[in-house]
Amino acid sequence: MNNIPIEIITRIIDLKKQLQKASYAYYVLDNPIMEDSVYDQLYRELLTLENQYPSLITPDSPTQRVGDKLSNQFSSIPHNIPLYSLDNAFNFAELKEWENRWQRQLNNVPEFAYVCELKIDGSAIALTYENGILVRGLTRGDGVTGEDITNNLRTIRSIPLRLQIDNPPEVLEVRGEAFLPLDEFTRINEEREKLGENLFANPRNATAGTLRQLDPNIVSARKLQFFAYNAHILPENNNLDTQEQVLKYLTEIGFLVNPNYQVFNNLQAVKKYLDYWEKNRHNLPYMTDGVVIKINSFSLQNQLGFTQKFPRWAIALKYPAEEVPTVVERIIVN
Numbered sequence: 001m002n003n004i005p006i007e008i009i010t011r012i013i014d015l016k017k018q019l020q021k022a023s024y025a026y027y028v029l030d031n032p033i034m035e036d037s038v039y040d041q042l043y044r045e046l047l048t049l050e051n052q053y054p055s056l057i058t059p060d061s062p063t064q065r066v067g068d069k070l071s072n073q074f075s076s077i078p079h080n081i082p083l084y085s086l087d088n089a090f091n092f093a094e095l096k097e098w099e100n101r102w103q104r105q106l107n108n109v110p111e112f113a114y115v116c117e118l119k120i121d122g123s124a125i126a127l128t129y130e131n132g133i134l135v136r137g138l139t140r141g142d143g144v145t146g147e148d149i150t151n152n153l154r155t156i157r158s159i160p161l162r163l164q165i166d167n168p169p170e171v172l173e174v175r176g177e178a179f180l181p182l183d184e185f186t187r188i189n190e191e192r193e194k195l196g197e198n199l200f201a202n203p204r205n206a207t208a209g210t211l212r213q214l215d216p217n218i219v220s221a222r223k224l225q226f227f228a229y230n231a232h233i234l235p236e237n238n239n240l241d242t243q244e245q246v247l248k249y250l251t252e253i254g255f256l257v258n259p260n261y262q263v264f265n266n267l268q269a270v271k272k273y274l275d276y277w278e279k280n281r282h283n284l285p286y287m288t289d290g291v292v293i294k295i296n297s298f299s300l301q302n303q304l305g306f307t308q309k310f311p312r313w314a315i316a317l318k319y320p321a322e323e324v325p326t327v328v329e330r331i332i333v334n
């Protein structure tokens with residue numbers, strides 16, 4: 001590092017900042033701030049400088065998204081914070097029972113709110129950022145330990161390699177859903193069908209299958225996306241008091257958050273949201289299998305805690321399972 005001209009060092013830092021900002025605008029805000037040709041030119045300049053000065057390559061560099069080393073297997077790593085699964089409700093009456101249960105447990109809280117989030121039908125993922133840099137990405141696994149698929153997750157452009165804030169927390173745990181948009185799912189199955197390979201039954205299986213690929217280049221070629229829905233700043237001394245604040249924070253620091261979340265003060269209002277999305281979810285470019293309803297206040301969440309498997313403060317309203325139009329069905333029809 002000592003015999004490298006300072007102009008080179010500052011140029012590399014500046015290029016990474018510009019490229020990360022442009023990538024965030026393009027993949028997360030869906031609002032490009034740079035022509036593709038300019039992005040490519042800056043990217044090539046960074047690549048050239050990093051090849052000349054390899055000691056200046058950092059893990060958050062945009063050039064480090066697609067590693068070239070093949071994994072031969074994934075190691076199992078314990079989660080910093082366990083990932084819980086969701087209890088299910090299959091109709092409004094069961095939702096009402098859930099509300100009665102938690103209200104009884106808290107001796108009838110008059111003031112509360114629910115956050116409703118579309119339940120994205122993909123693979124649950126846990127990301128760890130240290131001082132703003134992505135250091136690890138794990139599958140949900142059994143909730144206690146997950147498989148280290150960091151190299152595969154780094155290829156997902158809507159997962160930032162560096163948080164887009166100047167003073168990042170020491171450790172940040174981000175949870176969310178990796179998923180395949182429906183058009184990409186169809187494209188992958190058409191490709192497999194041409195190669196005589198078996199088809200993925202649905203986008204969830206295709207996502208899980210892709211994340212288990214040992215070659216990050218294959219993962220990079222499939223346009224996986226990621227919706228973040230939870231964050232834990234460690235040590236837990238932060239000013240995030242509600243789920244709604246967490247969703248806003250996640251967007252600020254560089255994540256794609258599903259924009260269809262809404263806050264309601266009662267279950268009747270939640271019902272309208274459920275009915276709306278049961279009808280309109282098929283217009284979305286990705287699969288959902290329900291709605292996740294969470295109590296908004298972390299103070300109430302902490303008072304309620306967890307059962308052996310589930311948080312008492314959240315539940316998934318599941319829509320009836322449905323068939324995904326796959327290439328096979330089209331052949332049969334034709």
Ligand SMILES: NC(=O)c1cnc(OC2CCCC2)nc1N
Nearest residue numbers: 084086117118119120177229292
């Ligand atoms: N698939 C989803 O979209 C989804 C899954 N899980 C959660 O919340 C976790 C947090 C605590 C228990 C469940 N939210 C979601 N939106």
